[in-house]
Amino acid sequence: MAGALNMPETSKMRGELTGFDPPLEEGVTPTNRRRTPASEWIDDELLDYTRRVWSKAYGRVVSTDEALEMLMNVKRLAETIVAIRKRRRSGQ
Numbered sequence: 001m002a003g004a005l006n007m008p009e010t011s012k013m014r015g016e017l018t019g020f021d022p023p024l025e026e027g028v029t030p031t032n033r034r035r036t037p038a039s040e041w042i043d044d045e046l047l048d049y050t051r052r053v054w055s056k057a058y059g060r061v062v063s064t065d066e067a068l069e070m071l072m073n074v075k076r077l078a079e080t081i082v083a084i085r086k087r088r089r090s091g092q
Contacts, residue, residue: 042071 050067062070 039068039072041075042068046071 047064047067050071051062051064054062054067054070
């Protein structure tokens with residue numbers, strides 16, 4: 001099963017997640033998403049957990065890149081929510 005967990009990413013699989021490709025941070029390419037400064041907070045344990053949970057939910061193996069995209073999207077969502085709350089509190 002270890003070989004199956006390293007599935008190549010395809011644009012079709014990525015489109016199933018959100019329908020949108022995430023913006024690439026500086027120095028990040030679609031095939032080299034791991035361990036960028038923006039994703040330092042994601043350790044192997046969290047990445048593996050995310051893959052297990054979503055592989056079960058999707059009924060197929062979720063790739064490492066897909067799991068990383070999911071986690072980065074959650075981070076961006078949280079950052080957006082925090083920014084909106086700060087603006088509302090400051091009256092803007």
